[in-house]
Amino acid sequence: MSARILDGKALAAELRAKVAAEAARIEPRLKRPPGLAVVLVGENPASVVYVRSKARATLEADMASFEHRLSADASEQELLALVARLNADPKVDGILVQLPLPPQIDSARVLAAVDPLKDVDGFHPVNAGKLATGLPALAPCTPVGCIMLAKRAHPSLAGLEAVVLGRSNIVGKPLVQLLLAENATVTIAHSKTRDLPAVCRRADVLFVAIGRPEFVRGDWIKPDATVIDVGTNRVPTPDGKGRLVGDVNFKEAVEVAGAITPSPGGVGPMTIACLLANTLRAACMRAGLPAPAI
Numbered sequence: 001m002s003a004r005i006l007d008g009k010a011l012a013a014e015l016r017a018k019v020a021a022e023a024a025r026i027e028p029r030l031k032r033p034p035g036l037a038v039v040l041v042g043e044n045p046a047s048v049v050y051v052r053s054k055a056r057a058t059l060e061a062d063m064a065s066f067e068h069r070l071s072a073d074a075s076e077q078e079l080l081a082l083v084a085r086l087n088a089d090p091k092v093d094g095i096l097v098q099l100p101l102p103p104q105i106d107s108a109r110v111l112a113a114v115d116p117l118k119d120v121d122g123f124h125p126v127n128a129g130k131l132a133t134g135l136p137a138l139a140p141c142t143p144v145g146c147i148m149l150a151k152r153a154h155p156s157l158a159g160l161e162a163v164v165l166g167r168s169n170i171v172g173k174p175l176v177q178l179l180l181a182e183n184a185t186v187t188i189a190h191s192k193t194r195d196l197p198a199v200c201r202r203a204d205v206l207f208v209a210i211g212r213p214e215f216v217r218g219d220w221i222k223p224d225a226t227v228i229d230v231g232t233n234r235v236p237t238p239d240g241k242g243r244l245v246g247d248v249n250f251k252e253a254v255e256v257a258g259a260i261t262p263s264p265g266g267v268g269p270m271t272i273a274c275l276l277a278n279t280l281r282a283a284c285m286r287a288g289l290p291a292p293a294i
C-alpha cells in the first residue's frame with residue numbers, strides 16, 4: 001500500500017495566501033507593509049537559492065523585502081554593525097541572517113545580536129528559552145512547518161509517540177519543544193543513539209532532520225506511521241546535474257508509511273511560508289496589534 005502524500009507545496013500556498021490577506025489587512029494600521037530583511041554573507045550556492053526564494057515569497061505576500069549581501073570575507077564586526085542598523089530600522093519587522101556563516105564569524109554572537117522581537121528565525125536565546133518554557137515566542141520556521149504537516153495526518157498529536165532524528169538548534173531541539181507543547185511523547189535521537197532503526201520503529205510520527213541522503217530505510221518505519229522528512233540533499237547523477245533527495249529513502253518508505261512528505265515539495269516550502277507568518281506576527285507585536293489569525 002502506498003502512503004498518503006503530505007503536499008507541502010499546497011499547504012504552504014494556503015498559508016501564504018492567509019499571510020498575504022492579513023498583511024494587507026494590517027498595512028493601513030502600520031502605514032507601510034510588514035518588512036523582512038534577509039542577510040547573506042558569501043555565496044554558498046544553497047544559501048543563494050534560499051535567499052532568492054525568500055525574497056520572492058516576501059514580495060508575493062505584498063510585504064517589503066530588504067536584501068543585504070556581504071562578501072565571504074566580511075568581518076564579524078561588519079555583520080554586527082549591519083544587524084544593529086536593521087534592529088534600529090522601523091521599516092524592518094523581521095531579520096534573518098542566513099546560515100551557515102563563514103568561519104571567521106561567530107554565528108552564536110550574531111544570532112544573539114538580533115532584536116528578539118525581530119527574530120523571525122526564532123534562533124535568539126530569548127526566543128529559544130521562551131519556547132522551552134511555554135511562553136509565547138517567535139518559533140523556528142522549519143519545526144513549525146513540520147508540525148503543521150504532521151497535523152494534516154493527525155489533527156491531534158496528543159499521546160502519540162514522536163521520534164525526532166537530529167538534535168540541531170535549527171530543527172531538532174525546537175521541534176521537541178513544539179511536540180511537547182502538543183502533548184506528544186517525544187524521543188530525540190541522533191548519530192550516537194544506539195540502534196537507531198529500533199528507536200525509529202517506535203514512532204507513530206517520525207521526523208528526520210539528520211542531513212544524510214536517504215539515510216532512513218523503509219524497514220525503520222512502523223507500518224502506517226507518519227514520516228516528516230526535513231532533509232534536502234543533492235546527490236550526483238550520471239548526467240552531472242545531480243538530483244534532490246530527502247533524508248528518508250522515499251521509494252521504500254512510501255510502501256510502509258501511512259503518510260509521508262516528499263522531498264523536495266514537503267517541509268521546504270513550509271519553512272518559507274512560516275517565515276512570512278513570523279514576519280507578520282513580529283509586525284503585529286511591534287505595532288501592539290493583536291496576533292494575526294493564521
Ligand code: GUN
Pocket residue numbers: 096097098099100121141142170271
Ligand atoms: N540555513 C538553513 N536553514 C536555515 C534557516 O531556517 N534559517 C537561517 N537563517 N538559515 C538557515
